[in-house]
Amino acid sequence: MKPQPKPVTGAIFGFFFGVVIVALLWQLGIVPPDRLVVFGVVGIVMLICTFALTQRVSLVRKRFVVVVVFAALFGGVALTGIPEFVSGGSISSGCTVEASSSLSGKTGPANTSATSPFRAALIDDVPWVATTDTPFTSPTNVAGLVIVGIEIPVWTGSLEKFSGVQELSGTANVQDLQDQLKDASGLELTGAYHVYGGVNASDGDCETDAYIAVPPASAFGTPLLIGVWVLAGILFIVIVALGIGVRRSIRTSERLEATTPPADPTAVDATTTSAPIVPQEVPESSEAPAPAPAPAPAPAPAPAPAPTQAPTQAPGVTPTPLSTPAPAPEASTAPAPAPEPSSTTAPPTDSPAPAAPEPTPAPEPTPPEAAPPRDGDGQR
CATH class of the missing domain: 2.60.40 (Immunoglobulin-like)
Known part of the structure; x- marks a missing residue:
């Protein structure tokens, strides 16, 4: 909520209230409506009502200055009535x-x-x-x-x-x-x-x-006096009510400013810059699985048991027909498993699915008679 000072409204109500006060002074027999009295009282009451309906000059400095200038003009005219008043x-x-x-x-x-x-x-x-x-x-x-x-x-x-x-x-x-x-x-x-x-x-x-x-x-001895008193009371109540409203608006604004932290320009920049960063991190996180093939070399130790299997195979065992790159039957089975891991590691894009079942046919070529020679030979 913004503060709502009303210097112009205060000047207008102050003008009419000042005229009513002059009428009271006149009709009660206190002072006549000479120039000094009329313009002096009206100018002073204008300033008082303007202050009452402003209360924070810094919020409406320009309008307040304009009102002060008008009140000063009334004061200047009042000064010209001093000779008449004192003579x-x-x-x-x-x-x-x-x-x-x-x-x-x-x-x-x-x-x-x-x-x-x-x-x-x-x-x-x-x-x-x-x-x-x-x-x-x-x-x-x-x-x-x-x-x-x-x-x-x-x-x-x-x-x-x-x-x-x-x-x-x-x-x-x-x-x-x-x-x-x-x-x-x-x-x-x-x-x-x-x-x-x-x-x-x-x-x-x-x-x-x-x-x-x-x-x-008496103070209410004539109908004119009664009417002037009523008008003065109405104007006074209106001015006081407006002044209370202005005061409440200023206090509410100050309370909100005290409870609400001021906007930090750096925080605004951080939020604005972090917004585009989020979409940049998302693709990075989605591409994160891509480097996962890097640990693929870790299965390399798997071929380690292959050399141990190579000496266990009998020289007379024929390789399985599934291995297309090395069909020679006479070749030792020890080198046969060696190319298999190379074939699985070298072309990761061709067909990794068939490369996995190649080790399974290994039990087929091992006949029962080949197994005893292994046991009998022992250390070959």
């Missing part, structure tokens, strides 16, 4: 805005920041005061949100009460504003926001941006 709120010269709530004292836009926003509860009535050095005639008002450093207008219009006045004041009910946003978007929007607004007129302009936080009643 805090601001307002144009000659303009002032102040508000207060049960969670924050009298505060102006310039006194707010991403880590210290103006906080207000859902049940608060927020009194506010705005002043300008120059009265505006027929001003145009705009308000919106800043997300990842991009201004997104939410409302644009004209308020006659801002025309020709230098000071305005009032009270804003947070719950009423929440209901208006719910009717417009269908969601109960809570959390930390980076807002901007302005008044534009021919007499002058007044621009401002500030950080505001409206924390929810």
